[in-house]
Amino acid sequence: MRETKVVCRELDCGNPVAESRPKEGRGGVRLESSCNGHESTLRQCVTKTYTCEGGYYHHVICSESVRLVDGAGLCSGRVEVKSDQSWASVCEADFDRQDAEVVCGELGCGAPAALQGGLYGGGEGQTWDKEFQCKGKESLLLDCDTSDREKNTCLPGNAVGLTCSEPDDVRLVGGGSRCAGGVERYDQGEWRTVGDDYWGDVAVVVCRQLGCGSTVSVLPGNTTRGFGASCSGSEPSLRECWRRFKLFPGLTVICSGNNKIL
Template identity: 75%
Template sequence: MGCGSTVSVPPGNTTRGFGVFCSGSESSLRECRRSYDLHPGLTVICSESVRLVGGAGFCSGRVEVKSNQSWASVCEADFDQQDAEVVCGELGCGAPAALQGGLYGEGEGQTWDKEFQCKGKESLLLDCDTSDRENNTCLPGNAVGLTCSEPDDVRLVGGGSRCAGGVEGYEQGEWWTVGAYWNKEDEAAVVCRQLGCGSTVSVLTGNTTLGVGVRCSGSESSLRECWRSYDLLPGFTVICSDLLVQPDIFLTDPMGGVFRGHQGPEMFRGYNFTITCSTQPQYPGGSFLLTFTGSNRTQTQPAVNHSAAFLFPAADDSHQGTYSCVYDNYVFSHNFSSESELLSLAITGN
């Protein structure tokens, strides 16, 4: 239709008509697989005035504005942070994350000849004030590219972690159970990717309920890019690989032999010290593995109250090196682990 980017796809009523199955890359519905059956109707709201082109999804790309039935690139000098906030909001995306000229290449058509002067609160980019461009040229490489953060429209609940639980989607001001039509592994892969939770470990089918149904190919960056409807479908629970939060590692000594050096903590020879590993109280049990690169030594202790303390008597040169805590736990019938940041310890003094 030449209507820019998709803003939202509100659910419609189920009725008899043409059903279409698209991957999203087709240039028209004629290229999609079609059937004649009972299907939920589809309402589409497009952005008629602005779009992002050349990015990984509809929330990133080169900013283009519709002008006289054609699309025009916007020069970096004519576009600022407040303009970006309006565009991201108009497209239903999150806050602007990156704004840079030439980030997504140059447009093949004309260049927008006005400077936008948005206040950041407008609902549409074309509602913003504009002024004539001071410099009438836009140099090559200066077409503005914009990356908006993905909207928080999916979450996992009831699993003790933001990376595990039943899938819910935010639609029309409410959280709904998300159901899948066929291959839930494809939808689960998209959920884990969108949440930054690694890869899928397992997918469990839940109860059938009225909610948002999704159909994904598995390559999408968010559920917003999948085909969606409002239907009676079985919900599903997703367990992602980055289930455990990152543990903490810190150094203490009861005798005051540690001090902060230029490169990190330093310990006087002969003093006792303790390295403590801890994690947030997500799940009971588990264990901590303390790794040490100085001699490839490792020590393991069970997690008691979600922490473990490793005592080192009489510090000497053999204790100098880099330490890290690895938290291991067996939950949801799988082994998971998460590693802390590195702690570099230097030994000094006579």
């Protein structure tokens, strides 16, 4: 999802929420890129371009009106809301756990894990001038009710920082434990096999995301083939790895949280 991060940033559309390759499109441009996710524009990380006839186009969904910045990944950072075409930090006093539940859900993350002012920097520039009053079930933060502050309770440098748990979109199946088995990821409404020809780094990320400790072993999976994931090993979740739409053999992972031998 590194290229997707750059696309959303370049378009000033918040954080990436999802990416897919849904259907065939018209002729276009195929990009060969090596983004690290921190570039300002896609042009900065594209190494080659090819003209192609037909094929699949890349579909990206960005959060548009809310984002988490200066965190370790897509699910942590300082909360910012888009207001009048500019981004504003949110004061800790104007934001509670129910508001956090909506933000985490909107960004495709799990439940809130930590909520604290100044956790990811105090924020610079504009500050959101209203108090959110979410019920926790809204789909978007800007769908929540808001109210004006009764008094100025926003202290300087106290922009709210939020850490959401990683999404529950990865599982290990067929190994007798949640910490061992074939890797699957929930993608476009179904569980799909994850495969790769460079197993180690994918396994590290999977074990980390599942809270299953370190990697004990990685084995070739069954003959089922799945979409590839190319990871550096430092990503907090599998969705932050580079997605490869070419099919690869599935892989089986045993994490240290499970001692059962397959």
